[in-house]
Amino acid sequence: MIAVIDYKAGNLTSVMKALHAVGANAVATSCPEDIIKADKLVLPGVGHFSVTAYLEEHGLKAAIEKRVQGGVPFLGICVGLQWLFEGSTESPNTEGLKAFSGKCERFPEGMKVPHVGWNAIQVKESRLLRGVADGEHVYFTHSYRAPVITETVAVTEYGQPFTAAVERGNIMGVQFHPEKSGAVGLRILDNFARLA
């Protein structure tokens, strides 16, 4: 069972719908107990970084940390990816999971923000992006972005290069919305759902 973590940050409808479309057994939940039982975890999210504080306040962060350390596959989407880093200048007092080094920052002045629409990804070999060709387009909508680091497996450029996907072992994140990225996005969710 894939636990799709509901932390009251926007709606989960699209992510659930897309996971069901690839045949995954996905359940939306706000309970730490479900996180402990799940085979895989998905942390979706759009909106403000500060909403991730909910995870800590409701005992979800501790449960996620424990499972992720135990090797359970984890996929963060959009703010869910940003949360894997140390934090974000969007909400300086909210800490991320710190699974990856670096802080998320707003796109520079002079760019249209949010970065909304379909942009290309430059991909490295990864389990999450298996079968996704270099230069494929995926759908983004965000105002803050994560830096490019060693564990970056997909880079996109908007003004400057930023992390479109990150992966280290069982910990994965995508800045774009696979649930909104047509066939390419479904492929990525299917890859995740099939991870052993």
Added chain:
Amino acid sequence: MTLTKRIIACLDVNAGRVVKGVQFVDIIDAGDPAELAHRHAEAGTDEIVLLDITATHEGRGTLIDTVRRTAKQFFVPFTVGGGIRTVDDAAAIFDAGADKVSINSAAIARPDLIDEIGSRFGAQAVIVAIDARRAARSNDPVSDAEVFVSGGRKSTGRKVVEWAREAEERGAGEILLTSMDADGTRAGFDCELTARVSEAVQIPVIASGGAGNAQHFADVLLDGKADAALAASIFHFGIADVRELKKEIAKRGVPVRLPC
């Protein structure tokens, strides 16, 4: 590698059916929204917008069931507008499967609605739709273009550029700009007005109204500085094929999502 310009298909819905009017009147039937949305997404459309065109003036809520049924059929971004007056209205639309809401008359009547939806669901979830008409009697009809509401029936006396700026400040993520002068004519978008608005704000602008052929899309995405262009009837009635249209405008230097 660059952010592509979006081609958006719009479903104007009345009583659960897709309709198309010419300059907001003379409505004709164009099919089932769920079926059309699916077909458009398969055809390479980058985004789907569903507008309940009669919701505002008849005082009805948007048809949640239609939204839910339509959202099931595809996996590209989905925006819904029409009759959204409160954060709760918006929440119900998101719950039914929409990614963004488009607000128009209700935002003019109570601009705080933009802030409220934006702070709860994020700026990326709020599109402020502006129905604009050039100020025919002004010395500068573009700068003085006026905002209309209630499906284009009522002038507000507000200037388009000013209202777009206020919407941005209040936390809108995008502007959907419809030229009432061009809408339904298939004679081309209002590039001048679109460029004026696009230059005035730092958020993406979607151009709407007047699409007739590929040339029109290229014009508004290049000269009109639009980030996306929306059309309805030319897609529903098979006048334009999205993939062919994208190939055509790519030749003119518009970055688009291809293959799609």
